[in-house]
Amino acid sequence: MAEKYAVRNLRLCTKDCLCLYVCPTGASDTENSIIDREKCMGCGACAQACPSGAISMVPRIMPPQQPKEETVKTALRALIRSKNRQEAIAGALPGVLAQAVARSARLTAEDLCREGGYMLPQSENARQFLQYVKELPGIPAETAEELLREFFGEQS
Amino acid sequence: MKRYVCSVCGYVYEEEKGVPEKGVAPGTRWEALPQNWVCPWCGAGKESFREQGVPSASVLGPDPEAPEQMKELTPMEMSVICSNLAQGCEKQYLPEAAEKxxxxxxxxxxxxxxxxxxSLEEVSRLVKQDLESGYPYGQSAAGKAADRGALRSLVWSEKVTRMLDSLLERYEREGPGMFRDKRVFVCTVCGFIYVGEQAPELCPVCKVPGWKFERIEGGENVWQKNMR
Incomplete structure (x- = not known):
């Protein structure tokens, strides 16, 4: 299998359909407009042909993430925990402002968490996280195991 | 004549020029602007502005204390890790994994x-604590480690937090009336909250286009519905 596969940005796609003309495997011809990862052979013909620049080639194997210093992780986690509490408090209050605060607190925490080492679902951190949570009591463990299989090919 | 800079979006209010297109005559002193005047770009209140060239208190203050170390992840931290990785899956067009x-x-x-x-008062207390110690400490730690990604996320979320602080202060002064004839939007990329008639063309903090904003409808919270 080639190292890359094609991804279509649905916001940019203007249905010029040149990708359909040039694709040797029919991977770009799908009902939901999402290019079929399994069929794509990574030749890049569609990305070169697309007049609206809506297709890009993405690596199948992501590079390892940048290492993070402990001090930075600690600082980011402290802020994340504060944002978590802001979300939990605002989430228990009525009104448009409280609702906006809860949403905003979740989004900022997510962004901080991305820079705290959880950017990619393919990363080693994500694998260790899933390994850890699947043992927690009451958790939908099969969901965690499915994700482990999907991204890391791990059998439980 | 002085200049004042918005700490959320960087807009500069120049007393000499005023904002004629918004009815503020040239030469209007900062102090003469009404209390409920807001930044013409991002909507932050007057309290979010700093006089240009005057260092803010946090820069002069002592080094912020390091937060306590915590080994175990809390449930909410794990929730955020998962919703963030869900977004990561979505960006790679992996909808089933995102759903999981x-x-x-x-x-x-x-x-x-x-x-x-x-209570909103407790949110406000936490927000102020973030601005006083959480962000200065984070900036210094990320700066020392030359971690550009962490610095970027700290800059964005600090600005978003300043906006939050401003909105909570306005809400305390003006009450729900501040939302009359207005809608509330949240940038789904950085979390910036905008109060206005329609979403801005570009997010004043992270610069994504307006369609990335989500309208918050208000009324009963989704969470409260879930809890019943």
Missing amino acids: YRLLAEFFRKSGEPELDP
């Missing part, structure tokens, strides 16, 4: 500690 991470995020969110005495 969302399911886990929801599981962890529900297993978090319930807030027994929720």
